[in-house]
Amino acid sequence: MVTILRIGHRKKRDKRITTHLALSARAFQASNIIIAGEEDLQLQESINKVTAEWGGDFQISMIPYDDWKPFVIQWKSEKEEIIHLSMYGETLSVFENSNDFKMLINDNNKLNNLLIIVGGKKVPRKVFELAKWNIAIGNQPHSEVSALAVFLDHLNPKALDTCFMGAKREVKPSIFGKKEYKDENYEE
């Protein structure tokens, strides 16, 4: 189970970035995303609609901004792992070659419970402290959307090839593009 915590969401300004973040989390097999910021039912609805159409059981929930801290502290007290993605963190390739990275995968070749924190522009200092590992998907200014996707892809290289159960819509992959299967129950 991989849980994503997005710290910061301003309904107007961040709608599209947070949507891209949630869609990427889902596409790369995270199980849920928690968004700490302004409540945004429309965003939540649009992600749930994608899940209803394209399958799987990805969950999205929202908490007030300030609740990120008790949430992370609770997670930590349960001794589950916490990774914070930041351009200031340790280089991904260094982390990948460490024993810590291997320990994220358990004996059954499955991922242990893991919280991945992605911030916006200004991340509270406390996040760096509470995370067990601060990891950089490159130490250059980039995007939390690409950082999350690349990290999840490295964590589980089969994520992209995993099917989503109960899909009403499904792409038929094609080098020429645009072939789609729609379930008989699917209504446009």
Next chain:
Amino acid sequence: MVTILRIGHRKKRDKRITTHLALSARAFQASNIIIAGEEDLQLQESINKVTAEWGGDFQISMIPYDDWKPFVIQWKSEKEEIIHLSMYGETLSVFENSNDFKMLINDNNKLNNLLIIVGGKKVPRKVFELAKWNIAIGNQPHSEVSALAVFLDHLNPKALDTCFMGAKREVKPSIFGKKEYKDENYEE
């Protein structure tokens, strides 16, 4: 040389997504991005500022929306390769195991000239036709930002570890986060 062509940019609505796209292109060692859409000098300036501070020689340019087509046709006539990233394309893992993928890397272990097209929500049918390969970074709805980053990461797994020359600012990677080196010439 990897060139990114972003088809579609609305100055107000797409500012942040296109910014994230350009930053990801740069962070993953593309050499330039061309944005076909509304002219947006502020966007261009903010990316150039990042390059001036953080190094390298990433280029950003803009063309009117309709010019995407002659640009791609010209590229095609010069017999350079074109990849279009789309959730409707061929699965990445299938493409990666093909000879076509290997041919993107030349005898000197360098990338051949390559155009990577990323669209927004509605991509003209013609883009699918003009591209040599339509490739999906997962056949689920996701984000062009994450698709581009993951594709560039697969294309050049060392991209993230490559230094940017002439940087005035540089992160000192740390598992505890936030250590930065600033050149003596750098002014906040």
